[in-house]
Amino acid sequence: MxxxxxxxxxxxxxxxxxxxxxxxxxxxxxxxxxxxxxxxxxxxxxxxxxxxxxxxxxxxxxxxxxxxxxxxxxxxxxxxxxxxxxxxxxxxxxxxxxxxxxxxxxxxxxxxxxxxxxxxxxxxxxxxxxxxxxxxxxxxxxxxxxxxxxxxxxxxxxxxxxxxxxxxxxxxxxxxxxxxxxxxxxxxxxxxxxxxxxxxxxxxxxxxxxxxxxxxxxxxxxxxxxxxxxxxxxxxxxxxxxxxxxxxxxxxxxxxxxxxSPTGLACREWPLTVCVHPALRTALPSLVAEVTPLAARLTGTPGAFIRVEQRPAHEPVSIEGGVAHIHLSDLANGYEQRVEDEIRGGLVDERACADPRRARSAAYTLMVNAWLLDHEPQNAPGTAAARRFASWDEQQRRAWLRLHFADYRRCALVESHFR
Structure with a gap:
């Protein structure tokens, strides 16, 4: 026992x-x-x-x-x-x-x-x-x-x-x-x-x-x-x-x-239509506030859009027919800026801007991008054209972009475009 x-x-x-x-x-x-x-x-x-x-x-x-x-x-x-x-x-x-x-x-x-x-x-x-x-x-x-x-x-x-x-x-x-x-x-x-x-x-x-x-x-x-x-x-x-x-x-x-997965989108309609995956619907107010100024500045250009739509990761980022297609994989800090960068990436020919022979044109493109995205310009060219662009008001810049958008997209801006 x-x-x-x-x-x-x-x-x-x-x-x-x-x-x-x-x-x-x-x-x-x-x-x-x-x-x-x-x-x-x-x-x-x-x-x-x-x-x-x-x-x-x-x-x-x-x-x-x-x-x-x-x-x-x-x-x-x-x-x-x-x-x-x-x-x-x-x-x-x-x-x-x-x-x-x-x-x-x-x-x-x-x-x-x-x-x-x-x-x-x-x-x-x-x-x-x-x-x-x-x-x-x-x-x-x-x-x-x-x-x-x-x-x-x-x-x-x-x-x-x-x-x-x-x-x-x-x-x-x-x-x-x-x-x-x-x-x-x-x-x-x-x-x-x-x-x-x-x-x-x-x-x-x-x-x-x-x-x-x-x-x-x-x-x-x-x-x-x-x-x-x-x-x-x-x-x-x-x-x-x-x-x-x-x-x-x-x-x-x-x-x-x-x-x-055939998933529907959650949308916010005003002042700009923004649609994302339902799991990201909490980001809609901040995304609308972030991309509306960019959409306003692109009004009247071939890159204008009135709708932002999230697409699966395997589909390309583009702006077609007034719709900006984006990828938004998560809501980590800075996701609003990443969405703006994706839209901006759909505006220009990245391969043309990477050409070393277009270094000055690429610098002008970055200067315009900084304005479009409300960023401080980094390494802006110290030229009369850059100083002239910096002195213009909002309406003058928008009018200039409507006139020279094709050259901006091809990363072909030169000094004479800013006269």
């Missing part, structure tokens, strides 16, 4: 794993927050940020699981005093470790979802994206715990953390199918896109099947004298087949993990 009590106290001591929840949750929140698009409350981006937190939270959970596995392995002689299967204790450890890690992941999800709800959210929640991160963390926990049990040495904990981190970060860049294996590196799910449902589903199956195969393989090895081989061999083989099929399907996607 005394030995049995020692075993029961050993099992009860595992409740201390719950104290790891806030530490793991803090790591996951920091990782997820860093991957959010600044200033954007977009559900697909939020879900992918939560899932991507597994890239940092996973190695930490694997190292913690390896430490638990190493420590519990050294106390196996106490469990040998009972008639329970030798796999019972490790399975209970895995269950508690999984509950601990998923509880931390749940807190990460609550924090990121909460900040999305409290802002002007857009899109819709995709629970399958959240399951990808949970299944990935399960695989990390199983791998780390089994590593600690099979190699109960102090160095196994940092070695597990390094190996898990390398698995996550060696596939950080690139567009091949390899980066789709969990923990996938999908980066930001940009506005006007959403993750493929098939990719998410096969990522979940890949992680769950490998976790199942590892657990069944360990149970089969640990209880080979007490257990029949066939009841475990069949689900083990099934799990390996599912993992192989999921790998093949992820390979078939060839790195294409997102699709275009």
């Amino acid at each position: 005394c030995d049995l009590g020692r075993v029961l106290r050993l099992d009860a001591r595992r409740s201390a794993l719950l104290f790891a929840v806030p530490v793991l949750a803090a790591i996951g929140v920091a990782a997820a927050w860093r991957t959010l698009i600044p200033g954007v409350a977009y559900w697909d981006d939020a879900v992918m940020a939560v899932s991507a937190s597994a890239r940092v939270l996973g190695p930490a959970a694997a190292a913690f699981a390896a430490w638990v596995g190493m420590r519990e392995r050294r106390l196996d002689y106490l469990r040998g005093l009972t008639v329970r299967s030798p796999a019972t204790g490790p399975l209970l450890d895995l269950a508690l470790l999984t509950a601990t890690t998923l509880a931390a992941y749940g807190l990460v999800t609550v924090v990121i979802a909460g900040q999305t709800v409290l802002r002007e959210e857009a899109g819709r929640l995709r629970p399958l994206g959240l399951l990808v991160g949970a299944a990935t963390l399960l695989l990390y926990v199983v791998s780390g715990y089994l590593a600690g049990r099979l190699l109960p040495r102090p160095l196994i904990v940092p070695a597990t953390a390094v190996a898990a981190a390398l698995w996550a970060w060696l596939r950080h860049d690139g567009h091949s199918w390899w980066r789709l294996l969990p923990p996938a590196d999908l980066g930001h799910v940009e506005l006007f896109t959403y993750p493929r449902t098939g990719v998410l589903a096969h990522q979940v199956l890949w992680s769950l099947s490998l976790s199942t195969a590892l657990v069944l393989g360990y149970v089969l090895a640990a209880g080979r004298r007490e257990l029949s081989t066939l009841p475990l061999a069949v689900p083990l083989a099934t799990a390996l087949v599912v993992a192989a099929v999921s790998t093949k399907r992820l390979h078939d996607y060839d790195g294409a993990a997102v699709l275009p």
